Amino acid sequence: MQFPALIPYGWNDRWLGPMLEHPGCQPARVVRHDGAGLLIATPDSGVVAAPLVARLDPAPTVGDWIAYTPPVTLVAVLPRLSLLRRRSALGESAQALAANVDVVLLVCGLDRPVKKGRIQRGAALALDAGATPVIVLTKAALADDADAMAAAVAGENPGIELLVTSAKEGVGLDALRLLARDRTVTMLGESGAGKSSLVNALLGAEVAASGPVRAGDSKGRHTTSSRELHVLPAGGVLIDTPGIRAVGLWVEPEAVDATFDDIDELALGCRFADCGHDTEPSCAVLAAIAGGELAPERLDAWRAFHREAAATALKASPQESARRGRQPARDTKDAPRRKGH
Ligand SMILES: Nc1nc2c(ncn2[C@@H]2O[C@H](COP(=O)(O)OP(=O)(O)OP(=O)(O)O)[C@@H](O)[C@H]2O)c(=O)[nH]1
Ligand SMILES: [Mg+2]
Ligand SMILES: [Zn+2]
Structure with missing residues (x-):
């Protein structure tokens, strides 16, 4: 299967495997989503409008690769890389x-x-x-x-x-x-x-x-x-994308630690692996604040983000919780010492 028209849209061989699950289908990429319907980039017909099909799970979003049957019947959303x-x-x-x-x-x-x-x-x-x-x-x-x-x-x-x-x-x-x-x-x-x-x-x-x-x-x-x-x-x-006023966090704790890389790094020096950098003895993060190497507001933000990430976990549906059980997206140097914040 070769789809030269899709290469500018980011098509590459890694999508061939997922397409094999949908015999008789063609790949396409969602280039626009405006509530009512989708525009998809197709191998032979350019960009065409495709009516949304209710039974698609997950619901397609812009950037998705999908399998469809011509002219434009959406069949499946290919598993996402991100x-x-x-x-x-x-x-x-x-x-x-x-x-x-x-x-x-x-x-x-x-x-x-x-x-x-x-x-x-x-x-x-x-x-x-x-x-x-x-x-x-x-x-x-x-x-x-x-x-x-x-x-x-x-x-x-x-x-x-x-x-x-x-x-x-x-x-x-x-x-x-x-x-x-x-x-x-x-x-x-x-x-x-x-x-x-x-x-x-x-x-x-x-x-x-x-x-x-x-x-x-x-x-x-x-x-x-x-x-x-x-x-x-x-x-x-x-x-x-449209401008967004509030960037509501819906993230896993690992993403918070990755955002505050400096704190994550310092935490290696804390006595306790699950240190909350609060009242624990021998806390390297608090020591860094006392020594002027870390701004206290950064620890405040880290704490607030972790609270928000924890709230996300509580609100997640069972389906979502199962999904969240997956490997953290980040391939980090310190992934094995993830702590249970
Ligand atoms: N001089 C100058 N003006 C800019 C520049 N970038 C954006 N503007 C102006 O800023 C205004 C907003 O720019 P947009 O590109 O529409 O902003 P947006 O982020 O797409 O906004 P939304 O679509 O509402 O989310 C417009 O009047 C632009 O002309 C720039 O680099 N230089
Ligand atoms: Mg804009
Ligand atoms: Zn600590």
Whole structure:
């Protein structure tokens, strides 16, 4: 089975095996999901609309590879390599944002203050998905001092790659092109952060609608309303997403530890393997705070994230709980010494 038309969409041989489970079907990738239906990229007919089929489990999301029978009957969603999801607005369940993603860009506009919590939350979601988070500070040309802001953000988020870009002004785009090559990349960021503008800059065309931000606080107006996958001319695909106000955590504890790599590292020196870094004796994390090497707010954030991750576990359905029993997505150096926070 060869599907040259699907290669720009990220098709490769690893999907052949899963397709064998669906004899008589063709593969396709979901390029848009707007509630009512899907657009799928097909091997022979280009991008076509496909009505949603209720019995599909899981429900397909943008980035999914699916098996279908022509003209457009959806048969199955192929097992995902990764899934970016967040806590739904009501807080009771997970909302899928994008499937089979390799990289999640945490997009922040430098025309407004960068919110530390947002980046940490986005990083936790990305790591939980099994994807790599990359901070993208954009609209550098509109910042008073882009370098100083970037240095501050880098300092607050040790271990996460950071790119400074300016979509309209063509700054930092080559680095993004390189990052996206042969990968599926998606974005998280509040409305008006500049996500669609980055899409357009990488496409070299005004394909994704972008809209003005409010004067004064630079808040966006939710210009993008559906999640859409774009094929980049230099290779790779980029999924544009609507701006989200609240990045609700729906993650496993491992993703929290991965987000706070520095604390995880320090915790190796605690006397107790399950140290809560609270009142325990010989706590290396508290010692680092006392010694000024670790900001106390970072431990506060770590604690709050773990509380939220624990709440997720309680709310998860039995089905979800079974899924969560899987191996942690992160292939980390310290995976064997996971602690039961
Ligand atoms: N000068 C300059 N303006 C930018 C840049 N990036 C975005 N903008 C402007 O910022 C505003 C918001 O950009 P969008 O790309 O629509 O933001 P978004 O993140 O897609 O917003 P939503 O779709 O609402 O989530 C628009 O007026 C853009 O023209 C940039 O790099 N430089
Ligand atoms: Mg947009
Ligand atoms: Zn400790």
